[in-house]
Amino acid sequence: MKRLLLLIIPAAVFSACSKKPEVSYVERKSVLEDTMKDEKSSSRSAYAGFAENEFRLGVQSYYRGQFNESIRVFEQALSHLPGENMVLDWLGKAYYRSGEEGSALQQWNYAISQGYGGILLQNRVEIVKDRRITEKQYGYMQSYTESGSIPFTNKGSLIYSQPVAALPLSDGSLYVLAYGTNELLHFSVNGDVLERNRGPLNGFDRPLDIIRLSSGKLLVSEMAGDRLALLEPDGSFIRYIGKTGINVGEMVGPQYLAEDSYGNIYVTDGGNNRVDVFDSEGKGLFYFGAQTSVFEGFGLPTGIAVRNDIVYVADRIRGGIYMFDRFGNYIGVLVRDETLRKPEGMKVWGDDSFVITDVVTNEEGISKSVVYAVDAASGAVHQIASSGHAPSKLTSAVSDANGNLIVTDFMANEVCIMSGVDELVGGLFVQIERVIADSFPKVILEIRVENRKRQQIVGLQKANFIITEQHHAVNDVNFIGAANYNDFADITFVIDRSMSMKQYEEQLNHAVREIAASMGAKGNITVISAGGEPVLEGSGSSENYVSFSYKNLKAPYSEVVSLDRALRLGANDLINRERKRGIIFLTAGKSTQNSFTKYSLSDIANYLNNNSISLSTINLSDGALDDAITYLTENTTGKHYYVYRPEGISEVIDDIVSLPSGLYQIEYTSSMLTDYGRRYLPVEVETYLLNRSGRDETGYFAPLE
Known part of the structure; x- marks a missing residue:
């Protein structure tokens, strides 16, 4: 129960005598803190002594991950010292970690109104409020500005020259291709050079773009070398793909790269004015882009990206973006001709957009380089960043692991890290x-x-x-x-025990066994049944569950499933486990009536998010998930999976482990x-x-x- 009555009790300071003088909270930040520093303080009282003990227990419970217990004892401390600011602050933190963000904001705002916390607490409140309004709700398109850069010199020594492309890595570091110095550099998140790679013995020959293939290997286009360089994940050279020419498997001035879900490689070929296609082994398959009865042909293809196996190609001359299937057949126009002026690199961005670099000219004839976001569904183009009016030529923009845009400026000799405007302010x-x-x-x-x-x-x-x-x-x-x-995670299976699950018992066995086997003894598994009452079925090494059977579950099938309490119990179990952890919900796709009676959908999502617990859903049926389950999965950090999808479901563990922490x-x-x-x-x-x-x-x- 949320005890909001505490928020309206007048603040008071208790002395050793029965008189209770009023003290302005603006004149002091925390009586409790002051008296705990000096046990003989004149402001100390029996009330303060009781509050001190409860407060200490609350802090210890909080650090043990027992947030409900810490809420209880912090409220008990407030009963001894009503309105005490430091306790309100901690009570707010406990509510926040418990997923009850509304209650947390109430405690913090009350403390702020009494002059406590300063800018630090105000900023925390502002961030939590902002997070409760999602971008999807408001169709928000973020604008970016420079938050830092990687300089091309250090104390007069050249580090790199003419950067053309960047490849961010999952650990926050990034690769940068330098066209001018013919090398691939690896930078830390702080811009320090970790390694520099000049390619094979004969070196790179004007490298222009770099991508990571689904195999994990790197691929670099060499514009002057008329070839692609295949590299190991650490950047060491393997072999070349392609050669100079006009036939299949040959190129003249290869530029930008992309890959589809089948491992096929797409290269914009500026010299031949086409897109060259290679298979995953580097064998030339075909090329496309010539004039047909339905397509006018490329003027000069530049940026290229693949989403859902549709190939999107930007044209520097025609100023549009065009769509093709993976066999090179023309589908249609995404962005109409003359919308763009001189587009360069294009990359997939987020769930439904691309980013592309271009040039714009104002009414006075002054040009500047910009970064556009392009909606993959409508083709709407929105400027999200610019280089200003200084001489520049942006060749690529790509999102990194920390939500920034990494932008290469060929002319200004700079790698810019751009962050959302609100990120820099807050x-x-x-x-x-x-x-x-x-x-x-x-x-x-x-x-x-x-x-x-x-x-x-x-x-x-x-x-x-x-x-x-x-x-x-x-x-x-x-x-x-x-x-x-960390390359391992602890997992909690929450198993739906609604009546609809009776017909999916073998699918349940298959899912648990496959996932347990894929863990390879890296991490523990806990099983919780979500029935009328949540039941802890067992816990132990993942090896113990490779022969899992639904027949061993103790919880009976139920007409009503308390899914909220089951998910909460699953999260409670993971709080003090491995730092990478996740809940996997196995269901037939439907929640029952009254599945969320004690905790709301938003409270459950907040609890998981505020404790970095992912929620993945495995649908054992071939039907659609209902809205409640979809909401929880999409508003946490997990994904949806179908139990019999062609690629299997063992990679759900890899997906959980690969989540950034x-x-x-x-x-x-x-x-x-x-x-x-x-x-x-x-x-x-x-x-x-x-x-x-x-x-x-x-x-x-x-x-x-």
Whole structure:
């Protein structure tokens, strides 16, 4: 029950006598914090003593992931010190992690109204509010501006010249192709050169574009070499594809690259004015783009992208984007002629768009390079970024793992990192999720870094964090690691026990066994039945479930399924497990009446998202999922799967493991005095990434002595 009555009780400070003088909250931030620093403080009272004890228990419960318990004891602390700001702040954090964002905002706003929290708390409230309004609801198209860049020189030494394309990696780093210096460079998220690759012995010959193939290998087009270079994932050379010529499998000036779901490779061939097609082994198949009865033929093909096995090609001369099937047959126009002026690189962007670079000229005749987003359904073109009026030539734009646009500027010799305008204004969303002080004075912080859209920020290093205690630097800082590099996950199966599941028992066996086998003993499995009452069926190593049978489930089939409580129970089980974790819901696709009576759909989605738990759905039937199940899956970080899809469902684990995680562990040595474990010990963290930053403050208790 949400005890909102606490929000309207007048604030008071209790002294050792029975008199209860009023104290302005603007004059102080936290009576509880002050009295806990000095047990002999004149403002200390029996009420404060009771509140201190409850508060300490609440903080400890919070760090154990017991958010409902922490809510209970924080509210108990408020019954002793009504309106106490620091408790309100922590109660808000517990509500937030519990998925009840509305209640969290109430607590934080009340504390803000009393002069507590400053800009830090106000920014947290603003971000949480913004996240409750989705882009889909408002059709929002983000504008981007430069948040940083990778310079081409360092203390007078040349790093690269004439960048033409970038390939972001899942760990936040990126490859950059340099046309002028004929090399492939690997940069960290902070812009440091990790490795430079000049290709085989004879080197790259004017490389222009790079993609990662479905095999994991890299493919580079060499414009002056009339060939493609196939590379290992680490950039080492394997072999060439294609040669100079006009026949099938030959090229003259290859430019931009794309791949379809069958592994076929598409190359825009500027010299031959066509698109060349190779199979996954590099054998030439055919080319297309000549004039036909339904297509006028290319003027000069440049950018190319493949979505749902439809090939989209931009034309620099005609200024449009055209659609073809994977056999080169003309389908139609996406963007009409003369809409674009000089389009260059084009890449898939998000779920339903492309990004493409181009040039625009204003009424005064001044030109500038821009980045457009193109709607894949309607062909609508929207400018999302520009280089300004300085001399520039943008050749490619692509989204990275942290939600930025990586834009290469050939003329300005610059790789620009562009972020959403609101991201730069609001900064990063940094949360100290857990403090582990069991070995005090050694303290471990678990820090999550996200952007305002909840995207995890990956690739950060020790240099990106500053840890302080009461704004003084701490000692012996050690970067333990990042959860993003974990290659295993813990899984909870939530199994629908509605009556409709009776006819899909063999499908259920097949799904659980295949997924368990694909885990290869990397992670544990918990099974929960979602019936009239959720039932914990068992837990253990994934190897224990490779011979799973529905006959061993204890929960009976039910006309009513308490899906909300089952999903909540599944999430509770995962809170303290591996940092990469997910719920897999196995269902016939329909929720029963009253499936969400205790917790709303939004509360369930918030609970999963605020604790970085993915929700994937496996449909055991060939029917459509109902709206409630679709909402939960699409508003968390999981995917939909059909049990008998051609590629199988074993890759659901790979999909969960590959989800980005912005969780970092940092250890340091505290210099704080603990008062035998009774003192509240503050800690702060600041996170910097290029021109963006974020901050969080929290506290903890050392073990009692």
